[in-house]
Amino acid sequence: MTDRTLTMTPGFARFAAELRYDDLPPALLAILRRSFLDTMGVAAVGSTTEMATAARRAAPHLFGSGDTDGSRVLMNGLRVSPTGAAMAGAMTIDSVDAHDGTTPNKGHGGSAIFPALLAVADSLQKRGQVLSGQSFAVYLALAYELSYRAGQAQHATCTDYHTSGAWTAVGVAIACARMLGCDETGMAHAAGIGEYHGPRSQMMRCIDFPTMVRDGVGWGAPSGVSAAYLACEGFTGAPALTCDSERAQPHWTDLGNQWRTIEHTHYKPYACCRWAHPSIDAVRDLMQQHKLQHQQIDAIEIRTFHYATRLAGHEPATLDEFAYGIAFPVATMAVRGRIGAAELQQATLQDPEILRISRAVKLIDDPVLTARSVQKRWAAVDLITRDSERFSAEPRFPRGDADLPLSDAEISDKFYGFARPVLGEDRATKLHALTTAFDSLGPADFSDLLTLCLAAPKAKPAQH
Secondary structure: OOOOOOOOOOHHHHHHHHOOHHHOOHHHHHHHHHHHHHHHHHHHHHOOOHHHHHHHHHHHHHHOEOOOOOEEOOOEOOEEOHHHHHHHHHHHHHOOOOOOEEHHHOEOOHHHHHHHHHHHHHHHHHOOOOOOHHHHHHHHHHHHHHHHHHHHHHHHHOOOOEOHHHHHHHHHHHHHHHHOOOOHHHHHHHHHHHHHHOOOOEHHHHHHOOOOOOOOHHHHHHHHHHHHHHHHOOOOOOOOHHHHOOOOHHHOOOEOOEOHHHHHEEOOOOOOOHHHHHHHHHHHHHHHHOOOOHHHEEEEEEEEOHHHHOOOOOOOOOHHHHHOOOHHHHHHHHHHOOOOHHHOOHHHHHOHHHHHHHHOEEEEEOHHHHHHOOOOOOEEEEEEEOOOOEEEEEEEOOOOOOOOOOOHHHHHHHHHHHHHHHHOHHHHHHHHHHHOOHHHOOHHHHHHHHHHHHEOOOOOOOOO
């Protein structure tokens, strides 16, 4: 490779080049297996959405067909370029707001990482390159860890709150460059290209005006994939300031010794913005503890942090508005006792009882909870009955973090609830088995896993 003017290879690039499977801690591998399962469940139900359908239709026009070395679109099988498959796959997952996340970054990693890495892996396999589960685990570990750190550096050094696409583009770029055989210099340039071209989209704009632009990973994933291919062909882009600047260094000094992926990955029990989850949990628990029926509820008061009050969403007209709301999801829990695949239907938005309670939800911007909502997201809830009784829940943060984790059974139930109606029992069961042991798979079994993730469902369920 020709000299590309880097006088010293950055530490993150050396780490990315040298990482091996045996370096991965058991706790990290457990997170990667759980995220693989959880994300594929979300992808299955996401493949039925209007957002995913629109992305798939656009992909060939935007990125071309994949006749030569293309990749299959996640849960659909359409062959497009690896970049196009990454875009359509990320939008498929992002269409259902139930994927894993990282609280310090106020965003999500797996929704960009899995579709991007699966797309490149599928393209490499089509060209005859053999991949194993162990090698894929290394690529996933790099993408998660480097994305999380780039995101934390970005949040610490930028005034605007950018979507997850802005920092996942960096981690995806480095991991995909490693997959494609780039050297350390190439990976440093890939990081810079991904950072420079990644979407610096405004997250609060989507909170205030919810649409299908969502969390920006639909452009973060293909930006990272594009950066990797460009860097491997000699395109320059270093330095990535979120990785290799003086201001970013506090977030990189312990790279290789501490794993942000272990510390900060969370999982979501409900298919809506996690800022609403402590309120949803509180309503669920209050109604169960006091044996309340939704017909008894007259009003709900929610005290929470400032950003969360901007979710609002008393009368969502679309599922995008449902995802970025508090009032309607809380009312859905009060009436249905759950927020699962069955609630991700347009008909839910016209449920008269859910609408009655949603309109009676009052959101209170609480400065104390705003101050506390730095590493955690806090809310406190009061239920008021038609008899003027008040039932109160103390402030709480969402379930799903490492210190308040969802159980394996909860993750499995969530996966099957999303995957079975779309994929069928047999494929869902096989996908569960292989994702939860993916890093033990040899090339043949890993190829089977790729097909389970990427092929189209045999049935055609109704669109959400």
